[in-house]
Amino acid sequence: MTRSGAFCPRCGDPLEKDPRNRPGSEARDPDSALCDSCYFEQFDLVDAPDRIEVRVCSQCGAVHRGNRWVDVGAEDYTDVAVDVTSEALGVHIEATDVSWQVAPEQVDRNTIRMHCTFTGVVRGTALSEEVIVPVKISRETCKRCGRIAGGSFASTVQIRAVDRTPTDEEEERAEAIAREIVAEMEATGDREAFVTDVGSVDGGLNIKVSTTKIGQKIAQRLVSEFGGSFSDSERLITEDEDGEKVYRVTYAVRLPPYAPGEIIDPEDGDGPVLVRSVQGNLKGTRLKTGRDYEAGFEDGDAPDATRLGDRSDSVRTTLVAIEDENAVQVLDPDTYETKSIPRPDYLEEGSDEVPVLKSRAGLHVLPRDENE
Ligand SMILES: [Zn+2]
């Protein structure tokens, strides 16, 4: 027996090899001076907690990690439990060639037993160890879902229109914009972004959101898509625990009086106009000729005009004949009589049918709807 001249500090046996000569081991493992039998007697390959609690939000599926709620996008909590368990397990620093696996066993809806199997090599000896860690899923309501449920909001966007109520399309788009902005902010990890409420009111739609920044973005994006303008007003609600004043901001959006797709008569003698755009000043197409119409600078998006209808009021009718460069014959969609009406330059020769609008101003051919 080769003697190293060293003795085990616990049992006093002489040591064959001084374990302290293993490079680097003493600094890491205080037990490294022990003989093999004393060393393995108290050795744990795996360091595992007795139990793990995973707090999840039963509303949105967020998981509480550290001291905050995190959106993990988990389909079910088994994957989350495996991750959390894996993070909580430690393997002895002296072990090499470590491999391990964690197998979940669903006990009931809120309990998962994690079978964790480890293998590794310590002092030249292959070891394996299995530990079972119970994971309890505790279902709670996260801070954000609590605030949504409580109706918390910092900003209201009021969507209205001048001299009319907003169209279904405008209201649907307003809500979609709100959801898009919140989704964009959530994608950056922002958990404070949410839509609290979307509600129809007399004259339009109110959207309540969690921050003033979201409200402002909705108002800006709506106006850039539909024209019009918005103003904001703030109201002191309370002071928070730090004495900071908390304001609620209302963004009042006023969409222009005429929406694209409407047919109006500016009563300037040149006949009806199909509204194409209300960005800045109103632009449209004359139904008699197909020429462009643009409201004067001072009228902006609200020239004096009479409403005649909407593109959705149009019907298709038979194009009977092209009379000359200024007139065509169509069937009146109500009486089926042949009528001679103005020929706009957008009318395509060779069409069998054309969309027409019958209004107080008479019968007019509409341009083809590019969205169809
Ligand atoms: Zn010993």
Ligand SMILES: [Zn+2]
């Ligand atoms: Zn939640």
